[in-house]
Amino acid sequence: MLMELYNYWVVILLMMTGFYIVIVQGNLIKKLIGLNLFQTSVFIFYISLGKVSGGSAPIFAEGVSSYSNPLPHVLILTAIVVGIATTALALALVIRIRNAYGTVEEEELQQRDLEC
Amino acid sequence: MLLLLAITALAIAWLRDLFAAVMLAGIYGLLSASFFVSVDAVDVAFTEAAVGAGIFPLLMLAALALVGRYEQTAYRHPLISLLLVSITGATLVLGTLDMPAFGSPDAPPHSHVAVRYIEESPKEIGIPNMVTSVLADYRSFDTLGEVAVIFTAAMGVLGLLFTGRAASPGSATERANMYDHRVLRVVSKMLIPLILLFALYVQFHGEYGPGGGFQAGVIFAAGIILYAMLFGFGNAQRVVRPALLQILAACGVLIYGSVGVVCLLSGGNFLDYSQLLPDPLAGRHLGILVIELGVGITVASSMILIFYAFASATVNPEEVA
Numbered sequence: 001m002l003m004e005l006y007n008y009w010v011v012i013l014l015m016m017t018g019f020y021i022v023i024v025q026g027n028l029i030k031k032l033i034g035l036n037l038f039q040t041s042v043f044i045f046y047i048s049l050g051k052v053s054g055g056s057a058p059i060f061a062e063g064v065s066s067y068s069n070p071l072p073h074v075l076i077l078t079a080i081v082v083g084i085a086t087t088a089l090a091l092a093l094v095i096r097i098r099n100a101y102g103t104v105e106e107e108e109l110q111q112r113d114l115e116c
Numbered sequence: 117m118l119l120l121l122a123i124t125a126l127a128i129a130w131l132r133d134l135f136a137a138v139m140l141a142g143i144y145g146l147l148s149a150s151f152f153v154s155v156d157a158v159d160v161a162f163t164e165a166a167v168g169a170g171i172f173p174l175l176m177l178a179a180l181a182l183v184g185r186y187e188q189t190a191y192r193h194p195l196i197s198l199l200l201v202s203i204t205g206a207t208l209v210l211g212t213l214d215m216p217a218f219g220s221p222d223a224p225p226h227s228h229v230a231v232r233y234i235e236e237s238p239k240e241i242g243i244p245n246m247v248t249s250v251l252a253d254y255r256s257f258d259t260l261g262e263v264a265v266i267f268t269a270a271m272g273v274l275g276l277l278f279t280g281r282a283a284s285p286g287s288a289t290e291r292a293n294m295y296d297h298r299v300l301r302v303v304s305k306m307l308i309p310l311i312l313l314f315a316l317y318v319q320f321h322g323e324y325g326p327g328g329g330f331q332a333g334v335i336f337a338a339g340i341i342l343y344a345m346l347f348g349f350g351n352a353q354r355v356v357r358p359a360l361l362q363i364l365a366a367c368g369v370l371i372y373g374s375v376g377v378v379c380l381l382s383g384g385n386f387l388d389y390s391q392l393l394p395d396p397l398a399g400r401h402l403g404i405l406v407i408e409l410g411v412g413i414t415v416a417s418s419m420i421l422i423f424y425a426f427a428s429a430t431v432n433p434e435e436v437a
Binding site: 003004005006007008009010012013014015016017018019020021023024025026027028029030032033034036037040043044047048049050051052053054055056057058059060061066067068069070071072073074076077078080081082083084085086087088089091092093094095096098104105107108 | 118119121122125126128129134137138141144145148151152155156157158159160163164167168171172175176178179180182183184187188191192193194197198200201202204205208209212213215217218219220221223225226229230233234237238244245246247249250251255258259262265266269270272273276277324325326328330331333334415418419422425426429
């Protein structure tokens with residue numbers, strides 16, 4: 001029971017750590033790192049779902065009868081590359097915010113907005 | 117391995133030094149890549165190793181150079197947030213109690229299309245790597261969309277950051293730090309050609325072994341970025357020009373889309389490669405090879421362009437504003 005669900009519980013722990021960082025920290029860069037943790041935990045969840053005990057990597061070979069599920073691999077493979085591209089876009093926005101406001105701390109940003 | 121991942125994640129949450137947090141995020145990426153190898157997801161592991169442990173920390177570091185290394189403000193309502201997060205986590209744990217055991221062969225994800233992909237794709241598509249078959253043939257329309265997203269994101273970064281002016285080659289600011297390390301310089305000189313060669317192997321061998329356009333693209337980009345970091349941003353821009361990269365990034369998507377249109381014109385459905393050649397299997401081979409090339413070109417040039425944009429913002433911070 002414990003070992004059967006161990007993977008999923010670690011995924012939940014990772015996801016909640018990322019979630020906590022996003023809620024608590026005011027620094028925009030730190031929030032992005034937290035979002036990245038969250039994202040990777042979802043990747044790990046999908047790949048864990050695709051594993052078949054005793055299966056081999058999904059590349060056809062003579063004499064191998066059981067393979068792990070290729071579908072989650074495809075989804076996550078593309079998601080990783082799309083993820084880094086969108087993270088880069090977010091970082092670029094953070095840099096522009098820094099240039100416009102002089103800070104990347106959320107509370108100071110809100111204060112600046114109120115002053116205007 | 118998962119325990120190590122969890123410890124790294126908690127340390128990231130704990131640290132207030134952003135530089136250390138980014139370094140730990142790199143380790144986290146490498147750890148998750150090795151986890152992917154251990155559960156048979158070799159294609160995913162390739163990508164995660166290049167992206168999670170290579171490109172992601174690099175972009176973060178470039179951003180840190182611009183926005184500063186330390187967090188300033190105090191945490192907001194840490195206890196309430198911890199409570200909220202714990203409740204959410206506990207609910208999710210309750211949800212897992214009904215899930216099939218890890219690795220169980222008759223879990224629901226393995227019972228629908230996956231069976232067909234595993235049993236039919238080696239005969240139907242004629243290539244051994246099922247991940248490539250699904251990515252480039254059965255679900256090629258999704259992949260086209262994803263390539264378009266990457267291209268759009270790269271253009272967005274360029275629109276926000278790129279100053280257009282190349283740093284002058286060999287200027288004082290750029291080769292200052294890393295170039296003096298002789299070990300780094302010599303080792304990377306030996307490694308960079310091998311990295312680029314390996315990327316090409318991964319690109320063109322993706323049908324038979326683990327690999328394909330996405331993996332090759334990020335590995336190739338990592339090689340060029342390594343060169344840029346050691347031998348100066350200006351020198352790298354002379355080797356691989358940003359204007360050329362912009363054209364290449366667009367061409368990759370164009371190649372992908374045109375294959376679909378050619379399939380339409382030869383009387384099949386959009387992206388139905390069996391129409392490309394008289395022999396359907398050979399047609400599918402050709403189609404997969406060409407679209408993977410398109411994916412690889414777009415991914416590699418987008419990643420390098422994004423890195424250039426961040427690097428040029430770091431070199432000339434005043435021009436971005």
